[in-house]
Amino acid sequence: MPRSPKGRARATVERLAAEYPGTAAELCELRFENPFQLLVATILSAQTTDVRVNMVTPRLFAAYPDAKSLAAAELGAVEEIIRSTGFFRAKARSLVGMARALFERFDGEVPSAMEDLVTIPGVGRKTANVVRSVAFGLPGFAVDTHVGRLCRRLGLTEATDPDRVEADVNRLVPPPEWGALSLRLILHGRRVCTARAPRCDRCVLADFCPSAFTIGAVAAGARRRSGRASGPAGSTQSSSGSARRQRPTIAPGDGDGIEASSLEDASKG
Numbered sequence: 569m570p571r572s573p574k575g576r577a578r579a580t581v582e583r584l585a586a587e588y589p590g591t592a593a594e595l596c597e598l599r600f601e602n603p604f605q606l607l608v609a610t611i612l613s614a615q616t617t618d619v620r621v622n623m624v625t626p627r628l629f630a631a632y633p634d635a636k637s638l639a640a641a642e643l644g645a646v647e648e649i650i651r652s653t654g655f656f657r658a659k660a661r662s663l664v665g666m667a668r669a670l671f672e673r674f675d676g677e678v679p680s681a682m683e684d685l686v687t688i689p690g691v692g693r694k695t696a697n698v699v700r701s702v703a704f705g706l707p708g709f710a711v712d713t714h715v716g717r718l719c720r721r722l723g724l725t726e727a728t729d730p731d732r733v734e735a736d737v738n739r740l741v742p743p744p745e746w747g748a749l750s751l752r753l754i755l756h757g758r759r760v761c762t763a764r765a766p767r768c769d770r771c772v773l774a775d776f777c778p779s780a781f782t783i784g785a786v787a788a789g790a791r792r793r794s795g796r797a798s799g800p801a802g803s804t805q806s807s808s809g810s811a812r813r814q815r816p817t818i819a820p821g822d823g824d825g826i827e828a829s830s831l832e833d834a835s836k837g
């Protein structure tokens with residue numbers, strides 16, 4: 569079993585690729601036809617589901633098919649279309665501000681360089697990495713709440729700051745894998761390695777994951793079956809007898825569907 573972070577990273581890439589096959593564009597659950605539409609959809613996806621975003625974008629894209637039309641939009645009209653995605657006033661400001669920036673500084677096109685993307689209202693590193701990897705096929709490791717949680721549980725990082733998680737994983741994984749790995753971690757985080765009740769018994773990473781069977785109901789059940797008193801997760805002994813390293817079961821910022829970075833980005837511009 570891989571014991572180093574690099575070895576665990578390599579095994580994670582291989583196992584999740586087999587579990588969730590496809591390119592970054594195929595794995596992305598947001599519906600879009602071009603980089604502009606993906607950027608709009610990604611900004612809208614903060615603190616809501618991709619399903620909800622996909623319900624509002626057809627009407628939004630029909631009303632505002634490009635940066636020029638969205639740049640000239642009435643805020644209230646945009647708010648009305650996107651209201652059901654939540655935080656609609658901040659998101660509408662971000663969308664119109666983003667479109668104006670594209671129109672005024674990038675000839676109406678979505679740039680692909682990170683240093684350009686992060687200057688756009690509503691766009692932080694997470695959104696920029698989604699656009700780079702999914703729309704352009706470029707390296708980009710987007711860190712949302714699921715990605716951060718799984719990377720910590722898998723021992724690929726100890727960081728809670730998304731930028732530091734991204735930097736740590738980028739050192740362990742080859743750039744061509746970044747985009748698809750991020751999307752696969754999101755899928756695995758939604759379906760298997762959930763925040764409070766990870767299903768380690770059906771996880772393809774369980775044989776090398778340092779957190780396997782140490783979190784939530786799975787850990788409680790294992791303790792009951794073994795007759796051990798309940799204690800802090802992560803404090804169990806490994807089979808070799810060496811104490812496993814303590815790590816938080818629910819790190820700060822963890823929680824399904826909670827991702828505030830895009831809304832924080834909304835304050836730009």
Ligand code: SF4
Binds near residue numbers: 718760773777
């Ligand atoms: S073994 Fe458990 S904690 Fe580790 S990645 Fe899988 S579900 Fe998550």
